[in-house]
Amino acid sequence: MGNMKKNERKMIVLFMAPVVLIYLIFFLYPTIRTVHMSFFKVRNLASPASEWSFVGFKNYMDLTKNPLFVISYKNIMAILFIGGLGVFILAFFFAVVLQKMKTKKFFRAAIYLPNVITPVALVVMWTQYVFNSRFGFLKSFFGALGLDRLAAIPWTSPDWAFTSMMIAFCFGSVGYYMVIIMAAMDKIPKDFYECADLEGAGSFTKFFRITLPLMKDILRTAITFWCLGAINFFLWSRVFSGSGMDPKTLSPANLMFNMIFGGSKTQQVAEHINVGMGAAIGVTLCVSVILVFVILNVVISKEKYEY
C-alpha cells in the first residue's frame, strides 16, 4: 500500500508540474513584469532592464492627458454598454422566438455562424462588401427600397466608422449569447410556467419573475464574457479602419500595441514609442477586468435557487 501511495504521489507531481510551470512562466511572470515595467521609462523592446529609468506614476499621469488614450477608453465603454445592451436584448429576443420554432436548430446554427468565421474575414466581408459605398449591400438594399438618404450613408467614412464597426461586431456576437441563453432557458422546468399560467401571469411577468431570476448565474457568466471581450477589444479596432490606428475605432489594447511595436502610419505615435506607457495601458486593462468581476458579483448576487 505504501508503494501505491508513492506511485500516486508521483503521478500527481508529474501531471501537475507542466501546468504549474506554464502558469508561472506564461501568466504570472509576465503579469508582474508588466506591472513593474509600467513604472519605468523604457525606450524600446530591446533595452535591457538596467537601462530603464524609474518614473513612478508618470506613465499613468501622462496617459490621462493623452487624448488617444481617453478616446480609446470611451470607445470600449460605448461597446461595453451600448453594444452590450443591443447584443443581450437581441440574444434574449432570438432565444425566446426560437424556443417555439420547429426549425429551431437550423436558425440557431445560422445565427451562431459568424462566431466560427475568422474575424479578419468577417471584417473584410463588412467593410469591403456590406458597407461598400459603390456596390455594397446596404447601398443596393436601401437604393432598391427608394430610401436614398439611407443608401447614401458613407459607412466607412471617419464619421461613421465607429458606428459601423460596432454594428458589425455586435451582429456577429449575438449568436453566441443567444445559444447560452437558450440552454439556460431549457434547464428551467416547464411546470414553473404552467403554475404561473394557472395563476394568470402574463408573458412579461413570467419572463421577469421566473426566467430572469433562474438564469442569474449563467447571465453573470455571459455578461462577464461580454465585458472581457470589450476590454480586450483589439482585432476589430486594428483591422476595421485599414490603417491600423484610426482614433475613431481605436481601442486601448490597440493603442498599447502601437506604443510598443510602433504604429505603421502614425508618426505621431512612432516618435513617442514608450514601452513603459504601453505597459501602463495593459495594467489599466487588467484593473478594468478585476473591477468588472467585483461589480458583477455585487450587482448580480450569488444566492442560489434550487430547482
Next chain:
Amino acid sequence: MQEKSSGFKVSNIKNMFPRFLGRIIVVAWVLFTVIVIGWIFIASLSTTKEIFTNKLLHSGLQFKNYIKTFQLYNVGRYFLNSAIYTVTACLGVIFVAAPASYIMAKYVFKGKNIVRLAYASAMGIPGAMIMVPMFMLVGKLHMTESILTLILIYIFTSVPFTIFYLTGFFTTIPNEIQQAALIDGCSHIKAFWKVIFPLAQPGIVTVTMFNFIGIWNEYLWALIFASKAEKRTLAIGLQSIVQSMSVTGDYASLFAGVIIVFLPTFILFIILSNKIMTGITGGSVKG
C-alpha cells in the same frame, strides 16, 4: 395545446402577432447572413469589373481568382502554416492539460485551491498584459524566428479553458475504473493513459473543437510572432491581401481569399454544429 382547442379568439390574434413579427425578424437576420456570404462567394468567381458594374458571373466562372490568390498572394503557404500551428497546438494542449485536469477532478493535494484559482484568473488576464514580457523573453531565447514559439504560445493560452472544461468532464468518470486498472497491475500513470484517457474522448473532442476554432482564428499573437511572409497565418495573410488590394483594386481575388479563409471553419461547423452548440453550454452552464 390549449390554444388550438379553444378555437379562434381575440387573444390568439394578440398572441400571434408578436410571434409572427419575431419570426420575420429571425428570418430576415439569417437571410442577411446568407446573402452576404452568398454574394461574396459569387463575387469571388466573377471579375472585378463585373463586381463594380453589378453584373456578377456575366463572363462565366472565373476560377482564375482562386489560382491568383494561391500564386500571387501565397495563400497556400498561409493555409499550410495555419494548419501546422493549429493542429500541433491542439494536440499539445491536450497532452499537457488532460492529465492535470484529471488530477484536479479526482485528487486532493496541497495547493490544489491555489492552482484552481490561478487558472480561473488566467482566463481573465488580458493578452495585452502578457505580450510585452513574452516578446522580450522570446527575444532573449533567440526564438523570435522559430515557428515553435507560436505553437507553444497557442498551447499556453489554451491551457486555462481546456483545464476548466476537462476537469468538469473527468469528474463524471467513475473512480472504479481506475481501481480496476490498478488491480490489473497498471501503475497510476499507465492507468490514466491506457484506461481513463480513452474514456475521456468525447470531452477531449469537444474541447479540441473549440481550441481549433480559437487558434485557427487567432490574431494578436500571430501578429507579433508570425508577421514574416513565410510564417504568416491565414488571418494575417488575408490582412496583407487587403492591404495590397488597396493598391491594386483586385476585389475579385480579395473575395476569393475571404472564401478560402472562411471555408475550413465553416465546413467544420456544418459537420459539428450540434456538438458545438451543446459544447458551448456544457462549459458555461456548469461554470
